Amino acid sequence: MASADFWNMWMPSQPAISIVIWVLIFMLVLYIARIPAHKAILTITHGLRQALRLMAKSIMLVESRLKQRNREVLLAHGRDATERGIEREFQRVEALVNRDLSGYPSLQRDLKEQITRIDEDYVQSGEVPPQPPEWLRAIEAVAEIPSNGSPVVAKILNDIHSTLKKSLDKDVSAYRKANKERHALLKKMMPFWRSLTKILTNVEKKITGLENRSNVIDEQMKHYEEILAKTDYAERMLSSSSLTQFFISGLVLFIAIIGGYVNFQLVALPMSEMVGAGSYLGSIKSSDVAALFIIALEVSLGLFLMEALGVTRLFPVISTLDDKKLKIILWVSLSFLFVFASIESSLAYMRDMLAADKEALTQMLSGVEAAEPEFRWIPSVGQMVMGFILPFALTFAAIPLESFIHSSRTVLGLVLVWFLNSLSFIIRQLASLIKGFGQLIVNIYDLFIFLPLRIEQVFKNKKDSSEMDAVQDRPFLNN
Amino acid sequence: MKYFAGIVAVLVITLTACSDPKPQTKAVYMLLDTSGTYTKQLDKAKNIIKYLLGNLNSGDSFAVARIDSESFSEKDLIAKITFDMRPSKANAEKRTFNEIVEKFTKEVKGSAYTDITGGMLQAIEYLNETGAGYKYILIFSDLKEEVKKGHVRDFPITLTDIKVTALNVTKLQSDNVDPREYMKRVEEWTQRVEDGGGTWRVINDLERLEGVLD
Numbered sequence: 001m002a003s004a005d006f007w008n009m010w011m012p013s014q015p016a017i018s019i020v021i022w023v024l025i026f027m028l029v030l031y032i033a034r035i036p037a038h039k040a041i042l043t044i045t046h047g048l049r050q051a052l053r054l055m056a057k058s059i060m061l062v063e064s065r066l067k068q069r070n071r072e073v074l075l076a077h078g079r080d081a082t083e084r085g086i087e088r089e090f091q092r093v094e095a096l097v098n099r100d101l102s103g104y105p106s107l108q109r110d111l112k113e114q115i116t117r118i119d120e121d122y123v124q125s126g127e128v129p130p131q132p133p134e135w136l137r138a139i140e141a142v143a144e145i146p147s148n149g150s151p152v153v154a155k156i157l158n159d160i161h162s163t164l165k166k167s168l169d170k171d172v173s174a175y176r177k178a179n180k181e182r183h184a185l186l187k188k189m190m191p192f193w194r195s196l197t198k199i200l201t202n203v204e205k206k207i208t209g210l211e212n213r214s215n216v217i218d219e220q221m222k223h224y225e226e227i228l229a230k231t232d233y234a235e236r237m238l239s240s241s242s243l244t245q246f247f248i249s250g251l252v253l254f255i256a257i258i259g260g261y262v263n264f265q266l267v268a269l270p271m272s273e274m275v276g277a278g279s280y281l282g283s284i285k286s287s288d289v290a291a292l293f294i295i296a297l298e299v300s301l302g303l304f305l306m307e308a309l310g311v312t313r314l315f316p317v318i319s320t321l322d323d324k325k326l327k328i329i330l331w332v333s334l335s336f337l338f339v340f341a342s343i344e345s346s347l348a349y350m351r352d353m354l355a356a357d358k359e360a361l362t363q364m365l366s367g368v369e370a371a372e373p374e375f376r377w378i379p380s381v382g383q384m385v386m387g388f389i390l391p392f393a394l395t396f397a398a399i400p401l402e403s404f405i406h407s408s409r410t411v412l413g414l415v416l417v418w419f420l421n422s423l424s425f426i427i428r429q430l431a432s433l434i435k436g437f438g439q440l441i442v443n444i445y446d447l448f449i450f451l452p453l454r455i456e457q458v459f460k461n462k463k464d465s466s467e468m469d470a471v472q473d474r475p476f477l478n479n
Numbered sequence: 480m481k482y483f484a485g486i487v488a489v490l491v492i493t494l495t496a497c498s499d500p501k502p503q504t505k506a507v508y509m510l511l512d513t514s515g516t517y518t519k520q521l522d523k524a525k526n527i528i529k530y531l532l533g534n535l536n537s538g539d540s541f542a543v544a545r546i547d548s549e550s551f552s553e554k555d556l557i558a559k560i561t562f563d564m565r566p567s568k569a570n571a572e573k574r575t576f577n578e579i580v581e582k583f584t585k586e587v588k589g590s591a592y593t594d595i596t597g598g599m600l601q602a603i604e605y606l607n608e609t610g611a612g613y614k615y616i617l618i619f620s621d622l623k624e625e626v627k628k629g630h631v632r633d634f635p636i637t638l639t640d641i642k643v644t645a646l647n648v649t650k651l652q653s654d655n656v657d658p659r660e661y662m663k664r665v666e667e668w669t670q671r672v673e674d675g676g677g678t679w680r681v682i683n684d685l686e687r688l689e690g691v692l693d
Binding site for chain 1: 502503504529530532533536537538539562564565566567569570573574577
């Protein structure tokens with residue numbers, strides 16, 4: 001049966017009426033199936049909602065665990081970094097003590113000597129008041145004898161007076177001489193005082209330096225204690241610091257990559273002279289692979305060098321080695337780097353020669369008279385110097401690399417937490433939407449069968465009103 | 480040790496997966512029409528050869544041969560070379576190659592017939608022997624083939640993976656009388672090359688040679 005015939009089966013001559021009949025039939029069927037259909041719709045949407053809510057809950061649980069893990073990693077990393085910082089401060093203090101305070105015994109000796117000299121001079125300069133002569137009292141007694149106008153007595157008294165004056169003049173002169181000597185001694189003390197002041201100022205400076213260092217250590221210890229206490233403040237500080245480090249180290253790494261690219265350009269062409277320009281590894285030229293290999297080796301050597309110097313701690317195996325072995329690694333890395341830098345420098349020179357040869361060929365083929373540039377040696381030397389310096393410069397890429405690796409763990413963790421959070425939010429919103437959607441479908445369902453529902457309503461109202469009438473007709477029931 | 484073996488295995492698999500079995504080298508065979516008045520055009524051919532010498536790299540192959548009355552022969556080969564792997568040596572070889580071509584263009588004499596098909600057969604043989612990944616035949620000719628009586632050249636030729644480029648296809652006097660002749664000539668060669676599995680194109684503006692080795 002064709003589709004059109006099926007729809008027109010009730011009144012083939014009147015398709016509109018046929019369709020109306022079909023609609024009424026569907027309406028009736030839907031009306032009959034209304035309650036189970038509503039239940040089915042609501043059960044499905046409820047089930048979906050529950051499943052989504054469960055999913056959101058699981059995601060939140062994962063997010064919470066991830067947050068916890070991030071926190072632990074962040075605090076552990078922060079603890080490690082602070083320990084390193086404190087260790088470094090202590091090393092500085094040790095150096096300070098070794099450098100400045102090791103001379104303390106000699107300083108103390110100097111001070112003692114200075115003080116002894118000053119003391120001796122001081123003792124020597126001590127003012128001893130001149131003792132009055134022993135016979136002064138006898139003279140005093142004689143001087144009190146009344147003269148009674150006797151010229152003999154007057155003469156004796158005059159003699160005594162002149163003798164006394166002479167004696168006093170002599171004493172004053174001696175006193176002045178002694179004072180002069182004392183002043184000379186005090187003057188001699190001045191350089192010792194100055195020297196003493198200088199020594200004491202130096203000591204003060206050194207002590208202040210130590211005090212500053214101890215203040216820094218105090219600050220770091222405070223920070224360390226906060227990390228150990230796992231406070232929110234410590235977490236926030238470390239998180240912010242990680243983000244800053246991530247962006248800064250990323251920027252420096254980007255610069256290092258550009259440096260690596262320049263290095264690659266210096267080496268790639270001359271490498272084709274060694275490994276051949278026509279051989280390929282896959283779709284990459286062998287000479288390019290060889291150049292990349294050399295650069296990768298240089299970077300690796302740089303990493304080992306920085307590790308041996310104790311600047312980075314990317315390889316725990318290296319950092320836990322004893323000092324002697326570290327020194328060996330340091331010198332081996334440095335030697336190899338030097339060799340590679342020399343090789344690269346010569347390759348850079350060869351590159352310049354090859355470029356010049358290629359240029360000459362191109363000029364010859366294009367019929368242009370080849371001319372030797374006047375300052376041809378400048379780029380040659382420049383390339384050689386660059387070839388020598390770049391491997392050493394790339395060594396320092398280890399520092400931002402370490403920061404980047406460590407901070408990217410935190411940043412990735414934060415991004416993942418954010419993503420899970422957003423996902424959970426979206427799923428919860430979806431669950432709410434599904435709940436509303438179920439209700440909407442139920443309403444649409446009812447809208448489609450509005451006619452039978454309306455009829456049902458009318459019947460219901462009629463029934464209700466007749467029941468009311470019946471109740472009113474039996475007043476005794478109201479009492 | 481286990482980890483090391485794992486890393487090596489992953490590297491080998493990655494490199495194998497990434498590697499393209501097709502060699503990256505190029506091989507170019509250039510046919511120079513030396514028939515009749517077309518010899519006057521050879522200065523242009525010289526410039527094309529110079530352009531190619533400037534653009535081919537170490538490991539690439541290059542051959543220049545003349546089209547004369549009987550071109551399916553090694554005697555028509557003017558110069559051929561596979562450039563050394565070392566760029567410095569390759570540059571020296573390019574200089575020598577250029578000198579040979581210069582000498583040839585000075586001494587060349589016109590031929591009575593134009594056996595393009597013979598030259599192409601010779602080119603296919605050479606290109607396939609090089610084992611290069613990208614093969615090109617450059618025909619510097621007006622594409623008017625004239626073969627000696629009795630020589631059979633009217634048969635399909637296999638040009639799988641070969642790019643054929645006709646350069647400087649000049650219009651003959653007869654083409655001016657009836658341009659359809661020129662179009663028919665070009666169309667016939669296009670059909671023949673494409674039927675043989677190759678690709679065909681024409682470059683008449685020699686200032687636009689950039690894409691000749693694409």
